[in-house]
Amino acid sequence: MKVKPMNFTIPYDPLGPEKVIIVKEPSINLTGFLVIDNTAPGPGKGGLRMASNVRVDEVFRLARIMTWKCAIAGVREGLPFGGAKAGIKADPKKISPERKKLLIKAFAEAISPFCPQNYISAPDMGTNSSDMDTFVKTIGDRNAATGKTKSLGGIEERRGATARGLLYTISYVLDYYDIDPNECTVAFMGFGKVGKPATRMLYEKGFKIIAVTDSQGGVYDKNGLDIYDLIKVKESYGTVSSYLNQLKDAHPNAKPITNEAILRLKKESKNEKRIFIPAAIEGVYDERIAKEMVADLIFEAANDPAKNPETYLVFHKRGIININDFLANKGGVVVSYAELNRLLQPETLLIESVERVLDRILPVAEDRNVPPRMVALELANHHISEKMEERKRLRGY
Secondary structure: OOOOOOOOOOOOEOOEOOEEEEEEEHHHOEEEEEEEEEOOOOOEEOOEEEEOOOOHHHHHHHHHHHHHHHHHOOOOOOOOOEEEEEEEEOOOOOOOHHHHHHHHHHHHHHHHHHOOOOEEEOEOOOOOHHHHHHHHHHHOOHHHEOOOOHHHOOOHHHOOHHHHHHHHHHHHHHHHOOOOHHHEEEEEEOOOOOHHHHHHHHHHOOOEEEEEEEOOEEEEOOOOOOHHHHHHHHHHHOOOOHHHHHOOOOOOOOEEEOOOHHHHOOOOOOOOEEEEEEOOOOOOEOHHHHHHOOOOEEEOOOOOOEOOOHHHHHHHHOOOEEEOHHHHOOHHHHHHHHHHOOOOOHHHHHHHHHHHHHHHHHHHHHHHOOOHHHHHHHHHHHHHHHHHHHHHHHHOO
């Protein structure tokens, strides 16, 4: 039998990761990963994604983001969660529902010794509430995941929570910097689980959405897109660009745009304030692209869109306000906390979390003339260090 080596590198620092679990089940061609980064504040919280190209180093980076996100997401302090992430190598669009269920069940069985004491799952890219039902049924504990259907203890507010948290964040930031929403135009990269509802919510609030892309390209209209029509064609034909073919008579000014071009889409006037929202994959921009991007504000609905931390310094030097991933997209984990604890007012908790966290970070970042992410990281790491010291005192090591 020929042995195939698995080559990967995962960095390690005092925060973690605590555990890296690789799941292989050749009989059903299953490969999966679980990275539990840090559990000092509580069980590692993070979604289970399914994608054909998911990698263990990617899962680690996302687990670390969850560690930071949970550390700052509470109203008065961090949520009682650590950070973790899981991934299964498979394309959910190309496999049957039966095979998807089989893979999730087998993966859940393999990691069951760690759930929910060390890992609590949730829907992520390529997975949904029905998949979480499969997960918790396999584990035998409803607390092993959030984002379940209502029949297994899920809550309606969990659906779209990340998008709603993003909306509250945008509203708070615009008000803080005294920016008129009527002067803003919005460009979205990504029109999926977060991008679609977030785009609709902003549209219903009166924002002008001028460009939207998905993995196949996108559409641009300087006068604004009809998001209701865009949602219809995306759901009917599978792509954002179908807006051009199917509705060209209704929207004659709409033009095609690529994912590369949306980053550099020129403004129509000096007073226009451009909001750019990456809501899809990681690794969207680096230092070079950051020097060329056309944006006044960036709200990172996607995790890990910057290829390196130095990118945020470039944005800051250019005067671009960047609200990074674990600040902008924490709505899901906040409402997950409400689901697990059966809180009666999850939306109030979400709004308070957004306001209290930004209220702690934006003034400090402004006074020190540093990117908000730098202040957020300091607060997160300080919280985690305190929890690690508490754990050390309790268990003696």
